[in-house]
Amino acid sequence: RKEVEQDPGPFNVPEGATVAFNCTYSNSASQSFFWYRQDCRKEPKLLMSVYSSGNEDGRFTAQLNRASQYISLLIRDSKLSDSATYLCVERGQAGTALIFGKGTTLSVSS
Amino acid sequence: NAGVMQNPRHLVRRRGQEARLRCSPMKGHSHVYWYRQLPEEGLKFMVYLQKENIIDESGMPKERFSAEFPKEGPSILRIQQVVRGDSAAYFCASSPLADDRSGEKLFFGSGTQLSVL
Numbered sequence: 023r024k025e026v027e028q029d030p031g032p033f034n035v036p037e038g039a040t041v042a043f044n045c046t047y048s049n050s051a052s053q054s055f056f057w058y059r060q061d062c063r064k065e066p067k068l069l070m071s072v073y074s075s076g077n078e079d080g081r082f083t084a085q086l087n088r089a090s091q092y093i094s095l096l097i098r099d100s101k102l103s104d105s106a107t108y109l110c111v112e113r114g115q116a117g118t119a120l121i122f123g124k125g126t127t128l129s130v131s132s
Numbered sequence: 133n134a135g136v137m138q139n140p141r142h143l144v145r146r147r148g149q150e151a152r153l154r155c156s157p158m159k160g161h162s163h164v165y166w167y168r169q170l171p172e173e174g175l176k177f178m179v180y181l182q183k184e185n186i187i188d189e190s191g192m193p194k195e196r197f198s199a200e201f202p203k204e205g206p207s208i209l210r211i212q213q214v215v216r217g218d219s220a221a222y223f224c225a226s227s228p229l230a231d232d233r234s235g236e237k238l239f240f241g242s243g244t245q246l247s248v249l
Binding site: 025054056063064065066067068071109111118119120121122123124125 | 167173174175176180188223225235238241242243
């Protein structure tokens with residue numbers, strides 16, 4: 023299994039900044055994509071699914087570009103509480119397990 | 133409805149001992165996934181099980197590691213003759229579905245931190 027490749031971190035940004043993460047995947051047959059958040063090596067939690075049409079949830083926007091095989095996460099108006107590691111996740115065919123990227127660490131400072 | 137329960141939360145073993153990690157999926161979930169996270173690394177898939185069946189064990193080391201998900205009781209990840217390199221966080225996730233396109237039905241447990249002395 024090939025891992026998904028993520029932007030190297032860490033990203034250190036001030037409160038209110040806009041920050042974007044990119045992630046590339048190699049399996050063109052991958053069906054589903056997600057962004058997960060992991061705090062201090064606790065369990066990862068689903069942040070949002072990623073669709074070709076784009077997906078927006080408040081300050082978070084996720085995009086999928088199948089032609090170039092990358093997905094992105096945009097965080098607007100960063101908050102201190104956004105500090106975490108963001109994991110890019112793909113899944114191939116139905117019934118297969120999720121494949122996680124190594125994660126990108128975001129640190130938001132006041 | 134309790135979430136995915138993993139125990140123990142922390143497990144300390146000496147080299148050569150056996151480690152047993154337990155995962156009780158959410159009620160109604162029949163699909164269980166085990167992941168390992170080494171220090172400073174991402175989560176790596178180990179094994180995917182349904183009740184009484186191993187569906188995909190492509191991520192399991194060839195030796196010393198085994199997993200089961202019996203008809204009754206929790207899923208067990210067993211590591212025999214542990215070595216220091218086995219020290220990691222082991223996460224279990226469960227789902228009621230084989231194909232959850234939205235990802236909304238997959239839930240992770242809090243993990244077991246294994247430390248091998």
